Amino acid sequence: MLKADAFAAQLAQAQKNGPEPLYIITGDEPLLVIELQDQLRAMVMAHGHTEREIMMHEKGFDWSALMNAGQTMSLFGDKRYVELKIPTGKPGRDGADAIKQFCNQIVEQKKNQDPVDTVTCILLPRLDGATQKSAWFTALDQTGVAVKVDSIDRSLLPQWIAARLKKNQQQVEAGEAGQRALQFMANQVEGNLIAAHQEIQKLALLYPAGTLTEDNIRESVLNVARYDVFQLTEALLAGDLARYNRMIDGLKGEGEPIVLIAWTVTEEVRLLNRLRHEMNQGQNLGMLMKMNRIWGNREKLIPQALQRLNQDRLEKATQVTAALDKQSKGLHPRKSDGPVAEKLPHDVWESLRMLGRLFA
Numbered sequence: 001m002l003k004a005d006a007f008a009a010q011l012a013q014a015q016k017n018g019p020e021p022l023y024i025i026t027g028d029e030p031l032l033v034i035e036l037q038d039q040l041r042a043m044v045m046a047h048g049h050t051e052r053e054i055m056m057h058e059k060g061f062d063w064s065a066l067m068n069a070g071q072t073m074s075l076f077g078d079k080r081y082v083e084l085k086i087p088t089g090k091p092g093r094d095g096a097d098a099i100k101q102f103c104n105q106i107v108e109q110k111k112n113q114d115p116v117d118t119v120t121c122i123l124l125p126r127l128d129g130a131t132q133k134s135a136w137f138t139a140l141d142q143t144g145v146a147v148k149v150d151s152i153d154r155s156l157l158p159q160w161i162a163a164r165l166k167k168n169q170q171q172v173e174a175g176e177a178g179q180r181a182l183q184f185m186a187n188q189v190e191g192n193l194i195a196a197h198q199e200i201q202k203l204a205l206l207y208p209a210g211t212l213t214e215d216n217i218r219e220s221v222l223n224v225a226r227y228d229v230f231q232l233t234e235a236l237l238a239g240d241l242a243r244y245n246r247m248i249d250g251l252k253g254e255g256e257p258i259v260l261i262a263w264t265v266t267e268e269v270r271l272l273n274r275l276r277h278e279m280n281q282g283q284n285l286g287m288l289m290k291m292n293r294i295w296g297n298r299e300k301l302i303p304q305a306l307q308r309l310n311q312d313r314l315e316k317a318t319q320v321t322a323a324l325d326k327q328s329k330g331l332h333p334r335k336s337d338g339p340v341a342e343k344l345p346h347d348v349w350e351s352l353r354m355l356g357r358l359f360a
Helices: 004-017 030-046 064-069 092-111 135-143 154-167 176-189 193-206 214-220 229-238 241-253 258-280 285-291 297-308 311-328 348-359
Strands: 022-027 051-056 080-085 118-124 145-149 170-172 210-212
Touching: 004 030, 004 145, 022 030, 022 135, 030 080, 030 118, 030 145, 030 193, 051 064, 064 080, 064 092, 064 118, 092 135, 154 170, 154 176, 154 193, 170 176, 176 193, 176 214, 193 214, 229 241, 229 258, 229 297, 229 348, 241 348, 258 285, 258 297, 258 311, 258 348, 285 297, 311 348
Parallel strands: 022 118, 022 145, 051 080, 080 118, 170 210
Antiparallel strands: none
8 A cells, every 4th residue: 555645646647647447545534535535536537537426335335336337338428536435444245245346347447458437436444454454455455556544643743734834835933932833733733633724724814924933823723632542542651741631631621431531541551561461471572562463653652661660650550540440430449459549539530640640
């Protein structure tokens, strides 16, 4: 699969030579996916594919519609652009067979050098490793142009914002003030790129091209950040206490169930304890992470957390999470839960902050 940057170069080449019959876009970042879709549509329309058809895979979907899309002529004789959205990323057995058959159909068209009258784009969410290795997705990847749209890592968000500002002929001040402004803006928009895009466009409307001061950004950019419990555990593992506390405030304000949050952090602490115990018995951490299906950001963060946290801190974290589990269900910790549990605040959200301090 191509990365989004490489896909942009491929589209530029297709602008000269004409589109491929099949494209696949996979990713969970709505803004970036929408922007790639727009670029793809613009390119195929420039080559005369003016009739657009949208299909949505849902219960009862007729897969023959996909097979017929590239074979039936348009009512008006126009070239066609077909989008098939598979929101779950799981086409089912019938769908998998239909996709493989559809790919074989395209391969035959390429062999016969048939003109590309229909361009098809299949839209998928972010796929796990097992799905990427499945026969139906392998057929898509080998037959068409597949692109993976990655989310923007928090550490790269300030640079992403700076690049977006540059497109509007704007930039932050040089030096420390400019970096503070970018970090402030990243904190305000984290986890919500569509709103981040809107805030950047708003700055272009409020201020002329040129340099934005830190005060300009602080006065204009709203707090539109959105968090989930998985980002919370990443901040916990990283020991980033400021970000962790911001996320707690955000999740509390959004009404995220405390039971779910307590369960998620408890599972993370249990995993760390299990890994530490098995490492003490001489097992390799890399192999342990593969066995426990640890990938993505956690693949980098968990070894750092294990290096930073000694056994004493992990034991205290275990007592805190056990007490957190009780507090989230309306129960009170007892002396038998350990000396740390006795010292927990009565407010479960404050207990979460105490857990963060152990990881900092």
